[in-house]
Amino acid sequence: DIQMTQSPSTLSASLGDRVTITCRASQSISSWLAWYQQKPGTAPKLLIYQASKLESGVPSRFSGGESGTEFTLTISSLQPDDVASYYCQQYAESYTFGQGTKVDLK
């Protein structure tokens, strides 16, 4: 089974900060990696798919990157609406989510 290791588990940042979340796959998943945002009490929302493709309607301050089996989600300038939990997910072989990263304001 493919394991996804996501870090950090929590992240405190100030408005306008650049924020980066990392996800590492236990084996090659090509670019079959998605990122989701989840706000408390609501369903997850797809932000990025195929490692770096922005889902329609998602603000351009969100971006995805990859290097081998390491993937990143970057928020270029943190906004109040970005306070949420973020999950990576591999869909190369079955489906596995990372443990999640909770982003809040410092």
Added chain:
Amino acid sequence: EVRLEESGGGLVKPGGSLRLSCAASGFTFEKYSMVWVRQAPGQGLEWVSYISSSDTFIYYADSVKGRFTVSRDNAQKSLYLQMTSLRPDDTAVYYCARGGFGELEPFDFWGQGTVVSVS
């Protein structure tokens, strides 16, 4: 507008059964694979089950294999999850979500979830 609405959750005793439903609208249901994902209280997301558009392919997480059965009715635009031999660690919010046309697809639309409590 794509909409997914889950129902059927509730409180059930260990060893009991429950059937979840997911009503879909706003898209051509029969063309898409569908999945169930769950989230235990205060925990992360766990994929539970996948069913292809014409139910040719069905997959389960090891944690539910042999206890849960996924099905769909394309005429009714509905997805189901029959859960048996329920355990306390099955307690979670259960979401249905839309997959894609093929297998290597993320989940682009989600329902709001239905709560299952096993106690």
